[in-house]
Amino acid sequence: MANMLPPEITATNPSIAEKRLFARLRDGLGEEWTVLHSLGLGGHPLKPWAEIDFVLIGPPAVISLEVKGGRVERHDGLWWFTDRAGRSNSKAQGPFEQVGSATGALTHYLASRLHWIVRRPIGYGVATPDIEFRVTGPDVIPEIVYDVRNVAKPVVAYVRQVVGYWEERFSQARTGHGEPFTPSEVRSIVQALRPDFDLRPSLRMRLGQIAEELLRITTEQYVVLDGLADNERVVVRGGAGTGKTFLAVEEARRLAAAGSKVLLCCYNRSLGDQLAAMVNDHPNITAGSFHSFMAQLIKRADLASTLPNASTEDLHEIYQPLVAIDALRQTGMHHTYDALVVDEAQDLVQDAYLAVFDEALKNGLDNGKWRFFLDPMQNLFEGLAPSGLTRLHRSRPATYRLRINCRNTTPVAVAVALLSGTPPEETLEIDGPKVSVVWCAGPEDERRRASRHIGRLLAEGLRPEDIVILSSRRLEKSCLAEGLVGLPIRLTVEQPHSKSGWIRYRTVHSFKGLESDAVVLVDCDRLESASSRGLMYVGASRARSQLGVFLDQGCRPAYDELARKFGRNLVESANAAHLPDATQ
Numbered sequence: 150m151a152n153m154l155p156p157e158i159t160a161t162n163p164s165i166a167e168k169r170l171f172a173r174l175r176d177g178l179g180e181e182w183t184v185l186h187s188l189g190l191g192g193h194p195l196k197p198w199a200e201i202d203f204v205l206i207g208p209p210a211v212i213s214l215e216v217k218g219g220r221v222e223r224h225d226g227l228w229w230f231t232d233r234a235g236r237s238n239s240k241a242q243g244p245f246e247q248v249g250s251a252t253g254a255l256t257h258y259l260a261s262r263l264h265w266i267v268r269r270p271i272g273y274g275v276a277t278p279d280i281e282f283r284v285t286g287p288d289v290i291p292e293i294v295y296d297v298r299n300v301a302k303p304v305v306a307y308v309r310q311v312v313g314y315w316e317e318r319f320s321q322a323r324t325g326h327g328e329p330f331t332p333s334e335v336r337s338i339v340q341a342l343r344p345d346f347d348l349r350p351s352l353r354m355r356l357g358q359i360a361e362e363l364l365r366i367t368t369e370q371y372v373v374l375d376g377l378a379d380n381e382r383v384v385v386r387g388g389a390g391t392g393k394t395f396l397a398v399e400e401a402r403r404l405a406a407a408g409s410k411v412l413l414c415c416y417n418r419s420l421g422d423q424l425a426a427m428v429n430d431h432p433n434i435t436a437g438s439f440h441s442f443m444a445q446l447i448k449r450a451d452l453a454s455t456l457p458n459a460s461t462e463d464l465h466e467i468y469q470p471l472v473a474i475d476a477l478r479q480t481g482m483h484h485t486y487d488a489l490v491v492d493e494a495q496d497l498v499q500d501a502y503l504a505v506f507d508e509a510l511k512n513g514l515d516n517g518k519w520r521f522f523l524d525p526m527q528n529l530f531e532g533l534a535p536s537g538l539t540r541l542h543r544s545r546p547a548t549y550r551l552r553i554n555c556r557n558t559t560p561v562a563v564a565v566a567l568l569s570g571t572p573p574e575e576t577l578e579i580d581g582p583k584v585s586v587v588w589c590a591g592p593e594d595e596r597r598r599a600s601r602h603i604g605r606l607l608a609e610g611l612r613p614e615d616i617v618i619l620s621s622r623r624l625e626k627s628c629l630a631e632g633l634v635g636l637p638i639r640l641t642v643e644q645p646h647s648k649s650g651w652i653r654y655r656t657v658h659s660f661k662g663l664e665s666d667a668v669v670l671v672d673c674d675r676l677e678s679a680s681s682r683g684l685m686y687v688g689a690s691r692a693r694s695q696l697g698v699f700l701d702q703g704c705r706p707a708y709d710e711l712a713r714k715f716g717r718n719l720v721e722s723a724n725a726a727h728l729p730d731a732t733q
Contacts, residue, residue, distance in 0.1 A: 151178035154185050154343055164232065165374070166218025166278050167202060170295075174203065178231060181332070183339050190254050192566045199251045202276075202568035206338050207328035210312045211266075213255060213273040214295075215248035216569070221277055235406035245288055248273045256340075262341050265334070272315030274307075288596035290314075299326030313329040354453070373549045374399065382546035385522045389565065389690035390556030393522040393664060397492040399429050400520055405433035409487035409518070412509060414439045419655075420662035422491065435486070439497055440465060443473035443505065447487040466701025470501040474508045484511045487518065493662045494523040498537035515544045526571065526686055556664060558694045560584045567715040568676070568698065568708075569686035585697040593630035595699050600634040600669055603652070606667055611695075613638050617653040619688045620672040621681075624654050627672050630700075656686040668692035673700045676707035 151174055158171045163445075167186075203214040220231040223243070231237040240247070252273040259266045273283075276295040285291070292314040295307050328337070345515045363589040377383055377400050387393050401413040413428060413436040415421050421438030426435045435442070447453050452472050459468060477483040489510045489733050491497055498521070503514060510517040521541060554562050558581030566572065585602060599618075606616060609716035618625050624642055632640060633652075641651040653665075675681040689696060700708065 150180060151175050151182040151184050152180065154183065154339070158186060160549070162201060163236075164216065164218050164229055166232075167216050169202070170276055170278060171218055172215075173203070173252070173304045175602045178205070178207070178671070179305075180309065180608070183335060184341070185339070185343055186256075188249055188331040189341060189544075190258070190667065193404050201248065201251050201255065204255070205308065206335055206342075208331075208335065210272060210315060211255075211259070211272040211338065212311055214276055214310065215244045215251075215273070216276045216278075217244050218277075218279050219280070224660060235408075241450075243288055244275045244277075245290060248275060259338065259341060261387070263334075263337060263598070265327075269330055269515075270312065270315035271320045272311060274311045279664045281675040294722060300347055311636050338550060339597060340548070373551065374545055378403070378550055380547040381516075382514075382544050383548045383549065383553060384541060385520065385521045386524065387522070387551030388554060388561070389555040389686065390525060390664075391524075391551035392555050393524065393551065394424075394492050396551075397490050397520065397522050398424065401428055401434050401436070401488075401490045404488045404490070404518075405431045409433065410485065411435070411488045411490060412442070412486040413490045413492070414497075415464060415492040415494075416440075416444055417659065417662050419659055420493060424661065439491075439502065439505075440469065443469050445475075446473045446480070446482070450479045452476050452479070454589055461589045463632060466499065466501055470505050474504050477505075477508050483508050487508050489517065489519040491519070491521045494521040495525055498523070498541065500536055500540065501538055503540055514540070518550065519546075521546075526569075526683070528655065533722055555691060556693055558582075561689070561694065561696050563698055565686060565689045565699065566718070568689055570711050570714055571684045571686060580601060587697065587699050588702055589699055590702055594671045595628045595671060595701070596631070597634050599629065599699050600636055600696070602699075603638070605635060606695065607636070607638070611667060613650050613652045615665070615689070616667045616669060618669045618671060619655055619657050619691060621684050621688075622672050623656060627654070629654065632637050652715050657684050657691075660691055661687050664693055666693050667695035670696070673698060674703060676700075676704045676711060682711075688732055 153171070153175050165659060171184075171186060174182075178184070184204045185206070188201045188204050190199040190201065192295070202216040205214065207210040217230050218232055220229075222229040222231075227239045228243045229239050231236060242250075248407070250272060256266075256271045259271070272605060274293040275290075278300055280297055281298040282291075282294050293311050299307050316582050332437075339368075340582045373385055373396055377396070385393060385396065397413065401411050405411050411431075411432055411434045413424055415424060418438045418440055418441065421436070421441060425436040428436050447456070447469070452475060455466065455475075456468055457470055464621060474715060478484075486509050489506055493507075497503075506519070508513045510519060512518075557565065560581055560583055564584040566584070587598050587602065589598055603616060607613070618629065618640065620629075624630060624640065630639065639651050640654040642654050668689070668691050670685075673685070676685065685698075689698065
């Protein structure tokens with residue numbers, strides 16, 4: 150297995166082709182190879198900044214790779230590149246010219262630092278793994294192309310082919326005849342291009358770096374993305390932090406780019422606002438909370454007056470769905486959406502809500518295109534009805550399970566498992582600050598201790614906007630109703646948060662589906678019931694990297710029992726990991 154730098158490709162990279170080639174290079178090359186992904190070049194002779202998708206460094210050569218996924222065209226001297234999501238861009242330079250000029254800059258950089266580098270080839274290749282590249286021309290080198298014909302072959306065969314081509318070229322130029330690079334020389338090349346260093350950050354900077362690391366998409370998410378593209382109906386289950394919202398948004402954007410009219414929704418209003426903001430550049434996507442969607446339908450059909458004067462619960466769960474269905478029919482919007490994407494779907498799998506989806510979706514739930522992302526552990530609004538799940542599974546959807554927590558650092562993930570009584574989940578191995586569990590003797594003591602904790606976070610460089618305080622209670626019923634002690638910082642309950650210099654205060658229910666660098670969890674005076682542990686699960690898992698939990702002294706017996714259960718779960722997991730495989 151090759152040494153990959155960085156070890157994982159980032160989730161924000163939109164290129165599916167790069168992600169797949171990353172995995173093939175990692176798994177297909179030997180440990181003598183080091184592969185740098187996305188190497189920037191500040192010394193390009195023609196550009197202020199250039200980038201090489203992959204640089205392969207091994208004993209026989211240094212090889213740069215330019216990756217072009219999706220469709221490749223050339224018209225009137227311009228190259229056009231269209232990815233699988235339908236996004237297109239044009240360049241005057243073709244891929245061979247791009248990677249060739251970048252490799253020239255790379256060669257100049259290395260030769261100025263490592264005089265012996267010239268004894269082996271420094272070459273390049275072009276990867277178009279989604280198509281068969283049978284183009285000829287003076288600017289095309291067929292021998293260095295990796296295309297769909299290579300996908301079924303070991304990637305090492307392609308690398309040998311490219312190295313062989315450049316060895317021949319270097320031989321003709323009477324250069325590059327030396328012995329292969331030694332392991333020490335390979336390390337020197339890597340260090341020259343991507344040097345290690347140790348600069349110690351403040352807590353604020355550390356949290357920022359952790360946030361970037363936690364954006365790394367996991368291999369199982371690649372599998373789900375491919376599965377979404379291959380199936381009409383899909384149910385994706387995953388715990389807190391496994392990337393459900395990321396996948397839901399990516400899928401909505403992919404479907405919309407392909408021309409589908411998409412409804413993207415959730416239960417929570419704050420999350421709905423965030424979803425809408427994330428896709429506001431796509432006119433084909435209607436996004437927001439499900440109840441806001443129904444309210445807009447009812448308003449458009451001028452049917453608001455038909456809603457009875459009922460309790461909020463009955464209005465949301467009974468009458469609003471019925472009137473929304475009438476609104477869809479009266480406005481001609483029934484079966485108008487080509488695809489449905491539901492995030493935090495455990496809150497919306499009720500018969501009444503599913504009836505609205507069935508009416509809005511082209512071909513209905515039985516035969517239409519939909520994706521439901523859900524976590525049964527976050528069923529705070531009790532919207533996961535067994536009859537609703539039966540209704541979904543009646544249409545024979547593909548099912549996927551996300552198991553790797555890629556939101557929380559390891560300390561946060563461990564705290565979530567302990568406090569909620571759930572088995573510890575697999576996480577990306579991202580370390581972070583120690584979780585603070587603070588015992589309090591009553592509300593006033595909790596107010597002082599929470600204020601001191603927040604003061605320390607601010608002293609470490611966090612901004613007030615980086616912190617969110619979560620509670621099971623509204624602010625007026627919280628231990629922090631009178632504000633923070635000794636800090637000139639005010640709390641805001643605005644949604645969305647828009648006040649710089651203020652700290653957000655939210656209920657756990659209203660913040661479900663969202664996240665923050667730092668979370669302070671207060672008013673925790675119960676742990677013995679399933680509902681209280683469910684609140685701990687949702688609240689604590691909102692923290693990406695910094696978590697403080699303030700517990701009433703009366704919770705100690707329940708906490709101790711949860712700690713014992715957590716220990717038993719760890720032992721059981723360790724024992725299970727060492728059981729022999731029954732299939733062997």
